[in-house]
Amino acid sequence: MATNSKVATLMRISTVKLQLQVPEQQAASVKTGMSVTARVAAYPNRDFTGKVHAVVPSVDSNSRTFIVEARFGNPKAELRPGMFANAKLMLQGKERTVFVPSKAVFYDNTTDANNIYSVVNGIARLNVVLKGDNDGDQVRILSGLKGDETVVLNNQADLYDGASIKTRP
Numbered sequence: 779m780a781t782n783s784k785v786a787t788l789m790r791i792s793t794v795k796l797q798l799q800v801p802e803q804q805a806a807s808v809k810t811g812m813s814v815t816a817r818v819a820a821y822p823n824r825d826f827t828g829k830v831h832a833v834v835p836s837v838d839s840n841s842r843t844f845i846v847e848a849r850f851g852n853p854k855a856e857l858r859p860g861m862f863a864n865a866k867l868m869l870q871g872k873e874r875t876v877f878v879p880s881k882a883v884f885y886d887n888t889t890d891a892n893n894i895y896s897v898v899n900g901i902a903r904l905n906v907v908l909k910g911d912n913d914g915d916q917v918r919i920l921s922g923l924k925g926d927e928t929v930v931l932n933n934q935a936d937l938y939d940g941a942s943i944k945t946r947p
Contacts, residue, residue, distance in 0.1 A: 789859060791857070791858065791859065792851070793849050793850065795847055796847070796849075796850060796863055797845050797846070797847055798847075798848060798865050799843040799845060799846075800843055800845075800846050802837045805837070805844060807869040808830065808867065810829075810831060811829055811830060812869075814848040814850075814866065814867050814868075815828075816828065816848075816866075818861045818862065818863045819862070820856070821856065829849060832846070832847040833846050833847075834846070876918070876924070877919070878894065879915060880915050880916065880917045882894050882895075882929040882931050883909060883919075884935075891906045893906055894907050895929065895937050896928060896929050896930070897927075898927075900942060901941070902939060902942075904938075907922030907923060908920040908922060928945060930943070
């Protein structure tokens with residue numbers, strides 16, 4: 779065997795790094811120490827929590843993004859080098875976001891629209907909504923709800939706008 783042959787590669791995985799691409803519009807909002815949540819395919823229902831360790835100051839001219847490096851403690855070696863992750867970086871913002879359970883939203887073929895029934899004073903009210911991204915079993919509502927409504931989760935096909943409805947606490 780030659781003296782310059784590679785015999786083994788040592789890896790320390792007690793802490794793993796994750797590189798995120800963040801849109802340049804968010805550059806002023808990202809700071810070291812911010813919390814990052816990630817999921818990997820091997821553990822699809824588990825969130826791993828880490829912190830922003832470094833922010834690369836330059837923006838990629840092709841993608842208009844900059845790189846943020848997050849570090850995650852990995853004491854049980856569940857995260858492995860090379861795994862792909864979906865990550866969320868909670869940025870400070872003034873935008874109010876409305877999320878509802880996915881089963882509250884139903885699609886109406888006749889109107890080609892997504893709808894949600896809300897309950898106002900015991901009466902079902904039909905709300906035409908614009909859906910955004912899903913977050914697990916929650917969906918972001920971009921328009922059509924204010925955020926303080928009680929929404930119907932079952933039996934939407936049996937309802938109509940103005941129907942009397944009884945709610946359970």
